[in-house]
Amino acid sequence: MPELPEVESVARSLVSGQGVSKGILGQTFSKAVLSWNKTVALPSAASLKRRIPGQQVLGVGRRGKFIRIDLSNETILIHLRMSGDLILGHSEKALGKHSRLRFYFENGLQMSFNDPRKFGRVWLLEDPEEVLSKLGPEPLDSSLSPADFYERLHPRKRQLKALLLDQAFLAGIGNIYADEALHAAKLHPLRLAHSISRKQSNALFKAIQSVLEEGIRRNGASIDWVYQGGEFQNYFAAYQKTGEPCPRCATPIERMVLGQRGTHYCPFCQPAP
């Protein structure tokens, strides 16, 4: 499910308390129950269960595709990978059919990490930078300028699509927003980064920011049964639009496989290198 806008939406729902009376800020954990051991990346399952009770939630945020929950003594990091979701609720039904890890709060509320495909991972760390320091910059951080983006892009000799998916290059972009950004910037996914002009780089940077911002504004994209509540899927220009007319020029959108990922583009607006 989740790329930056979807993860941002999930993080915000934890604060707003979507579907329940209030969010998790200020609440204190009473216990953690794990039903798929591999869900916990670090520390051991036993250590996590021992350390969670009594800790209070002081803050909720996002870095790249990670959700971070800052506690009294340490930080929880959650990566939803392909099919994860965080659900607040009280009933078994509300908390999801594939709940892999469940956090209980002292006031009776539960937070369920629901993850059908079991790819998602949770960390409990004294220093979250242990994991987060591998990430590239935040694409929506105002301290990242178009010039900075070009400086990162230009030395690289990779295909644009692969580079955008590389979390060490830029944090938070996934398959949907990579395709949408390249389409908006009129750049073919196979273009090599070092062949991109400064003007094209600026256009790409702007496109990345605008598709991510629109994604957030629409609470992310809900493509299939995994994640509900988003609306951005109704505004895709290229992603999963194979055979449908490009909204700019009406040429049918094409699909290719790149790095084992379905890649959608307009063969007219995004000329092949």
Next chain:
DNA sequence: CACGAGACCTGTTCGC
């Protein structure tokens, strides 16, 4: 450094 393939998993949809 760059690339492709295979792993990790389950659920849904597509083609015959």
Next chain:
DNA sequence: TGCGAACAGGTCTCGT
């Protein structure tokens, strides 16, 4: 209707 193949928002590891 049934059944296998293909596909899905991600990332890690290994071989070339």
